[in-house]
Amino acid sequence: MNRKQHLLFAGALAAVALVVVAATGAQEQGGGSAALSMDPDDGVPTFEVDPLFPKNLPNHWLMGPTIGVDVDADDHIWVVHRNTPDQFVLNTEIGMTTDPPVAECCQPGPPVLEFDQEGNLLQAWGGPGTETGDYTWPVSNHGIAIDGMNNVWIGGNGGTDSHVVKFDHQGNFLMQVGVAGARMTGPVSERTGQPTPQRDSHATDSFGRVAEIGIDNEAGEAYFADGYFNRRVAVVDQNTGEVKRFWGAYGNEPDDSLDLGRYEPGGDPASQFRGPVHCAVIADDGLVYVCDRAEDRIQIFQKDGTFVSEHIVAPLTRSQGSTWDLAFSHDDGQRWMYLADGQNMKVYIIQRDTMEVLTAFGDGGRQPGMFFAVHSIATDSDGNIYTTETYEGSRLQKFVFKGYGPVPEGAEGINSQGVLWPTGN
Numbered sequence: 001m002n003r004k005q006h007l008l009f010a011g012a013l014a015a016v017a018l019v020v021v022a023a024t025g026a027q028e029q030g031g032g033s034a035a036l037s038m039d040p041d042d043g044v045p046t047f048e049v050d051p052l053f054p055k056n057l058p059n060h061w062l063m064g065p066t067i068g069v070d071v072d073a074d075d076h077i078w079v080v081h082r083n084t085p086d087q088f089v090l091n092t093e094i095g096m097t098t099d100p101p102v103a104e105c106c107q108p109g110p111p112v113l114e115f116d117q118e119g120n121l122l123q124a125w126g127g128p129g130t131e132t133g134d135y136t137w138p139v140s141n142h143g144i145a146i147d148g149m150n151n152v153w154i155g156g157n158g159g160t161d162s163h164v165v166k167f168d169h170q171g172n173f174l175m176q177v178g179v180a181g182a183r184m185t186g187p188v189s190e191r192t193g194q195p196t197p198q199r200d201s202h203a204t205d206s207f208g209r210v211a212e213i214g215i216d217n218e219a220g221e222a223y224f225a226d227g228y229f230n231r232r233v234a235v236v237d238q239n240t241g242e243v244k245r246f247w248g249a250y251g252n253e254p255d256d257s258l259d260l261g262r263y264e265p266g267g268d269p270a271s272q273f274r275g276p277v278h279c280a281v282i283a284d285d286g287l288v289y290v291c292d293r294a295e296d297r298i299q300i301f302q303k304d305g306t307f308v309s310e311h312i313v314a315p316l317t318r319s320q321g322s323t324w325d326l327a328f329s330h331d332d333g334q335r336w337m338y339l340a341d342g343q344n345m346k347v348y349i350i351q352r353d354t355m356e357v358l359t360a361f362g363d364g365g366r367q368p369g370m371f372f373a374v375h376s377i378a379t380d381s382d383g384n385i386y387t388t389e390t391y392e393g394s395r396l397q398k399f400v401f402k403g404y405g406p407v408p409e410g411a412e413g414i415n416s417q418g419v420l421w422p423t424g425n
């Protein structure tokens with residue numbers, strides 16, 4: 001290398017060093033994790049997606065539409081997904097299950113999966129064909145909840161699903177609440193030759209396609225978001241399964257005879273739950289938050305069904321609606337609420353005392369931090385968020401809590417911050 005080459009090389013190194021220093025400084029000054037606070041008075045919760053969560057599943061397992069997530073007292077993450085062959089493309093996704101197999105990979109994993117916070121799979125169980133004869137696995141399992149005794153509750157929104165099943169931590173059957181097929185009492189269909197379903201939002205022995213279960217450990221009660229067919233919240237005893245009370249929209253008696261028609265933005269709010277009644281979640285202060293998904297609204301109640309208030313989110317959303325599932329922040333007062341919106345492919349951050357939407361994150365897509373029909377949401381004791389996606393999304397994601405900071409300019413209200421990719425700090 002001659003002198004001229006030495007000078008050029010040294011200049012290039014100096015330029016690179018200046019760029020690195022400048023970039024590092026800009027990153028630290030531009031809202032990276034170094035600028036965040038751990039004081040909740042200093043802004044809103046901020047997150048980054050963990051693109052390596054969870055770790056690969058064993059045995060060439062795949063997840064199907066992933067339609068439930070919860071976090072237990074040990075900060076273990078539980079999901080339920082649909083693992084029946086009709087949820088996959090036979091030859092291109094689950095080729096090892098054909099007879100004869102067309103490929104070395106892959107196959108559906110068991111529908112109940114338990115992970116630790118690092119994304120390691122701890123156990124897997126359940127599903128059609130595992131029944132012991134004393135219960136019926138839901139035709140279309142939907143929603144999962146873990147109670148204070150580490151028992152696992154699973155709902156279902158299939159055509160004949162009018163029940164909820166309860167298992168212990170290892171998947172041993174404990175109780176079935178409701179009778180499978182109880183809603184199939186209508187006239188026989190000429191097309192299928194089977195009875196047609198009939199709503200009964202006043203039934204005390206069964207349900208109508210339960211979407212999710214909320215747990216009140218202090219009272220020993222479970223709140224069924226009932227559901228995809230019925231139009232109510234039903235509260236049952238955790239030990240006996242007895243229905244203790246139920247209510248419809250605004251705390252009134254449900255009315256199954258009312259034809260609500262299609263949702264139209266700007267119209268009068270529906271007097272009954274439009275449905276699906278997609279979540280019923282109990283805050284630490286005793287308020288019960290109910291997702292009326294296709295009506296784009298959350299209704300808040302006291303535990304006895306007394307109506308408190310109603311809040312509309314993204315009211316221009318048609319089709320599947322904007323209010324899919326919600327979870328609360330990990331601070332003592334649960335100051336914030338996180339609302340999954342699978343139609344608009346984002347998660348809203350809401351100030352719980354005012355129900356003001358402060359910001360949102362996410363966008364439609366298949367890369368980490370993006371969503372394809374974000375369906376369910378939960379938080380752990382460290383403030384991390386876990387989401388699942390249905391349809392072709394079929395996955396679990398983790399968003400790591402980083403601290404508190406200001407809402408980025410342009411991302412106020414229902415506007416999204418975009419994809420929360422790791423900053424590297």
